[in-house]
Amino acid sequence: MEKEKYYITTPIYYPSANFHIGHCYTTIISDAIARYKRLCGYDVFYLTGTDEHGQKIQKKAEEVGVTPQQYVDEIVENAKDLWKSLKISYDKFIRTTDEEHVKCVQKIFEKLYDKGDIYKGEYKGLYCTPCESFWTENQLVDGKCPDCGREVNMVTEEAYFFRLSKYQDRLIKYYDDNPHFIEPESRKNEMINNFIKPGLEDLCVSRTSFDWGIPVTFDDKHVVYVWIDALSNYISALGYLSDDDSLYKKYWPANLHIVGKEIVRFHTIIWPIMLMALDLPLPKMVFGHGWLVIDGGKISKSLGNYKDPREYIDSYGVDAVRYFVLREVPFGSDGNFSEEALINRTNGDLANILGNLVNRTIGMINKYFDGIVEDTSIKEDIDNSLINETLELKDKVNKYMDSLEVSKALEAIFDLLRSCNKYIDETTPWVLVKDESKHDRLKTVLYNLVETIRIATVLLQAYLPDTAESIFRQLNTNITGYDSISTFGKYKSGTKVNSPEVLFKRIEKEK
Secondary structure, three states: OOOOOOEEEEOOOOOOOOOOOHHHHHHHHHHHHHHHHHOOOOEEEEEEEEOOOOOHOOOOOOHHHOHHHHHHHHHHHHHHHHHOOOOOOOEEEOHHHHHHHHHHHHHHHHHHOOOOEEEEEEEEEEEEEEOOEEEEEOOOEOOEEEOOOOEEEEEEEEEEEEEHHHHHHHHHHHHHHHHOOEEHHHHHHHHHHHHHHOOOOOOEEEEEEOOOOOOOOOOOOOEEEHHHHHHHHHHHOOOOOOOOHHHHHOOOOOOOOEEEHHHHHHHHHHHHHHHHHOOOOOOOOEEEEEEEOOOEOOOOOOOOOOOOHHHHHHHHHHHHHHHHHHHOOOOOEEEOOOOHHHHHHHHHHHHHHHHHHHHHHHHHHHHHHEEEEEOOOOOOHHHHHHHHHHHHHHHHHHHHOOOOOHHHHHHHHHHHHHHHHHHHHHOOHHHOOOOHHHHHHHHHHHHHHHHHHHHHHHHHHHOOOOHHHHHHHHHHHOOHHHHHHOOOOOOOOOOOEEEEEEEEOOOOOOO
16 A cells, blocks of 8 residues: 655755754754654655855855855755764765756746736835845834834836736635634734735846846846745655656655745745745645744854854754754744753653653663563553553644644653653552562563653653664564554563663853
C-alpha cells in the first residue's frame, strides 16, 4: 500500500551570518512535525532554503567588495551548518539562485504576463529596503514600516504589476470554503480586516533600480521582485515547469506552510492568488506562528541580547535547545526566550524527570538482576493503571500533533514519565529486592518501567532524536517503530540492558 504524502515547508530565509534563536524556531517546529509524520508512516517531503535576491543583498555585497553571488555563496553555508547543528532533517534545501528555480520563476512570470495578469506601469510608493516591502500611507505605524519599525523612502520607477485586485472576491470565497486554510483563526481575521476589506491593490512585481535578481526574459531592464521569486520556491523545488515534474505531481499541493506572523499576508494573499492565476491547487494550510522574543522584545546584536544558537547547543546540548523551543511556547503565540528558562526546563524536565527515570531504571536492573529484564506477568492494579496510561499516549500525541499543538504533545509524554517516577516510589523496588519471594514481582515492575520508557521514547524520536537514540541504546532494543506502541509488551523479555548513561547533566546556575 502506497504511503500517504505529506509536504511541509518553512519560509526560505534571508541568508545571514547572524542567525539567532528566533530564526531557529520555525525550523525546529517544522522538523518535529516532519519527523513525527515520518514516524507515523507518511511519505514526507520537508523543504527549507534561502532567499538570496534583492536590493539589500546587493548593497551588502558592495559594502564588502564582492559580487552578490560570492556574498550569498559564503553565508548560505552558515545556514546549512546551523540546521545541521540542530539536527534539521530537511529533504531539500533550495536556493533562489539555483538554476532550476531561476528558470521556473521566469516561466511563471511569462505565463502570468501572457494571461494578462501582469502588466507594465509606473510605481510610486513608500518602500522599506530591509523588508523589501511597499506600503501605503495608511499602513505605516508612526510614519515607519509596520513590520520592522525602520524608515521608509518614496520610490518612483517603471515596474510590472500583478493583478491582485482581480482575484479578491475569489480569495474571500476560498477562505469561506476552506475555514482551516489560515491558522490560527486570529491570523485570518487580521488578513481580512487589515488587508482585504480595505481593498487589495495590484502588486509591484519587478524593479529596475537594482539588477541582483532574476531577469525578466522579455524586458531586460527589469528583474523579478521578491515575492514572485521567493514564493515560487515551494513549487520550483518540486520541478514545476521543468523537464522532470514528478516531485510536483507527487507532493503538491503542500499540506502545511509554516511561517512567522510577519509574512502571513504574503503567504495567504499573494501566494494563493498567484496559484489561482496559474490554475494550480492551493496549499491545504498556512500556519502563522508567533515570535520567540527575549524579555518581550526583539533579538538583535544592537540590543546586546544576541547569541549564536550554536553557543546554546555547545553549552546545553542540541536536544535541550530543541526541547525548550518545542515545549516552552504554545504554537501560534509569542514566546519568551531566556537562558535561565532554558536551564530551568533542562533541569526540571530533561534531567529530573526523563534522565533520572532512565538512569534509575537501568541502574536497578543492572544492580538487582545483572541487567536482565524479565516479565513474569504478576500484575496488580497499580501496574494496570500505568499500562493503561501508556497505551493512551499514542492517541493523545496524535491528536495534539494533528492540531499542531506540539507543546501539548510533549507535555503528554512527560506526564507519562512523571507517572513512571511516581510508580517507582509507590512500588518501592528497593524494598522488594530484600524479599526473595517478591523477586518475580520486582521483575514485573522493572519490565513495566522499561516498556513504558520504550513506548514514550518511540514518540520522543520526533522531538529529541539524539536522546531517543541514547535511550534505545541503553535499553538494548531495536523495537522503535510507531506500530510497536499500540500494544504493551513488545520489549523482549530476557533482554540484557546496557550500562546507564547520563542523558542530561543538571546545570548549576552561575551565581
